[in-house]
Amino acid sequence: DKTDEVIAENPGKNLAPYYTVEEFVESLEKPRRILLMVKAGEATDKTIASLTPHLDKGDILIDGGNTYYQDTIRRNRELSDQGFNFIGTGVSGGEEGALKGPSIMPGGQKEAYELVAP
Template structure:
């Protein structure tokens, strides 16, 4: 949100409820079971049409599975490959998103601001 500073939240519920809908939540969690745990902690508080973006460079088969499972529950999912190493840390990473087109259109401005130009 423009003009807002970082705001701490003490529960996942507080955090999710603070977001405008459709919610766009970017996860930066190490690929694997931690990603599933983070998604599971969010789901009880999400509404249909909300978007989870996995920025953890997840194995593509896990991305396909998560997309299928979340879509069945009415949520949108964007899996992103992230590349760039040290250069990416300085100039922005290469971000390779995949998921529902309508969800991508809502998150493209966010990903474009983060990514290398």
């Protein structure tokens, strides 16, 4: 199992194994704040669909996958209609950003941003 391999290869790194999406979601403090770093497009929609049955109203999904803006608008509308918060986040910077810090450009509900802002 991939989860067990990662845990075994990283002793002492404060990693917590979860074997189901439900188990992972239930482990998070409410309101939950979940950052998705998934390839833009269908993979993001599938990931969101796997999470939403386990979320509570007011939980926050943050899409960091540089999604096409029309998809972000659609997801924001769909998730808002279900009572969830959504922040579409562009992440930029390439190799230099990986070393020195990326440019992160969030957009979404102000209330959700205030719950995740530094």
